[in-house]
Amino acid sequence: MITYNLALIGFGGVNRALAELIRDEPGRFSSLGFELRVVAITDLAFGSLVQREGIDLAAVLAMPRGHSFNDLPGGSADPRNEEVIKNSPADIVVEATFTSPIDGEPAVSHVKWALEAGKHVVTTNKGPVALQGLELGKLASSNGVVFEYEGAVMSGTPVIRLAHKVFAGLELTAVQGILNGTSNYVLGRMEAGLGLDQAIAEAQALGYAEADPTADIGGSDVRLKVAILANELLGTEIHPDDVETTGIQDITGDDVNEAMANGFRWKLIGEARREADGRVIAVVQPVALPAAHPLAGISGATNAVSFTTDLLGTVTVSGPGAGRVETAYALVSDIIAVHEFAKGAVRA
């Protein structure tokens, strides 16, 4: 049995859900050959905590938000991210801070510090992957560690790992997806008769949409994810700025009704495809899909990706695209990938 020491960078919903899983089911991964121990946590609200023998997760999870780690052994009121990432006894750094769509910071720096220190990185943060994924992957490789980020697209629903692990031997020519649950929920509610603004307000009330829903409605959230899928699955090297992006803000009730009357449904589609000349085109835009299209039936806040392949035609996976436990599972699946890498490295 191997024990992996984790440093949790950011102690919001997702990393808390991971900590709860470890607290509640410490033996959950023993059949896979490993167990998890949290040795460091940093967070803007709590500060930082490093305990080499393992942090008492029940105790820190019970701490009210705003309480500082300052009064605990190994604790500080200051997040000290750089010091903790570089010097804590973690094998795996779990990056789950917030996404900056502009420069990916501070997450890009967190990931770099960890990889340069020879620590594996798993993250649900799409910023560093979309903006510097290729460089960070190379940095991981040159340091003999792995950089895994299944949760950057569709939370724990397998997309990147599915393509790599079960589509071996296929040529993938396109990926097309519903990659933002808020906008899909909003379009569904417009089909039920709500106006765009009403539907957005409802999504906010339900907790799907942010206070500022611009990234969801305007397509920039999907743009980051399309860039990740294009680079990861179609082997190109594009920047999110290269993805022509149109959101759903100009879709009207009349548009929705007219489509429905003809058996079509408006969806916000992110797509990357390889053209005949080898170039990869990536675009985000609202598309009216015919009912038989595999993405037409994806309802509510569910996400989905259709993969176009040479031998198998179109295969679609759908599932949750958000949720704290669902996203924490993405981290679990990344940690399992670290474990497989580590086993292979030992055996080789």
Add this chain to the structure above:
Amino acid sequence: MITYNLALIGFGGVNRALAELIRDEPGRFSSLGFELRVVAITDLAFGSLVQREGIDLAAVLAMPRGHSFNDLPGGSADPRNEEVIKNSPADIVVEATFTSPIDGEPAVSHVKWALEAGKHVVTTNKGPVALQGLELGKLASSNGVVFEYEGAVMSGTPVIRLAHKVFAGLELTAVQGILNGTSNYVLGRMEAGLGLDQAIAEAQALGYAEADPTADIGGSDVRLKVAILANELLGTEIHPDDVETTGIQDITGDDVNEAMANGFRWKLIGEARREADGRVIAVVQPVALPAAHPLAGISGATNAVSFTTDLLGTVTVSGPGAGRVETAYALVSDIIAVHEFAKGAVRA
């Protein structure tokens, strides 16, 4: 580069599609570290052919049906399955004969002969898997080889391999699927106004349904697949006879219309689920699904499976459930699994 020698048992649509792929793209799998050579073919119509240095696939694929292998070196008008399976220089036996839902023969014997001779087996034939999958798996294991059968459910669309490879660390509590394209096509056409018999006739004209559509319409095809999924993914040991089965033969146009008027769609659902007491229940029956159900939007001859998991909720994969090239890809994915096993065995 490793070369795997294949024996193709049955030279109908699926194994011909595999042979065409090897003929047309001999280097397709070199990036994965192997290449494929067909050293034996047996078929009721052609007889048998064994050529240790590799069969000229272009030549045999050009032979008209009814022509015998008799006049070729190493050829015979007689299929000689047992002799070829036991004695040919194949590393991997590719079983793609017809499915007997009663005793799985002759495929069960083919698989046993191969495994006992220390040859890996890949198959698209659901009979032996549904009826004797556990025994055959043990036989493979005790002979140091693998028995792979992704194509037994949903042709090449990953289901078994998806669950094993990308759901690691999740607890799977249920699988629920649309596992027969003919019946799903028929139900869709009934929604468009056709009667059951008309819709079946149309499916036959399009080549979806067999001359005798009983297995598709009556649910016994799905029953075999549900037994496979229950045993493989929920760790039980059931026989297809244990799966309570109702087909769509009694669904009327009125049933379909009434459901549609209320936003529901009739689907033939195969399901296996673990009850609170640990027992696994498996059933095949028509179910009227609400529009938001992940299987409600699966149209035409497409197949789909929804997996219910503890951390990730419901994840659904949809894709082709038939087709000669699509099913041949299932064999390719199985051969890749053989290769991974062989690499691991060499390294260990």
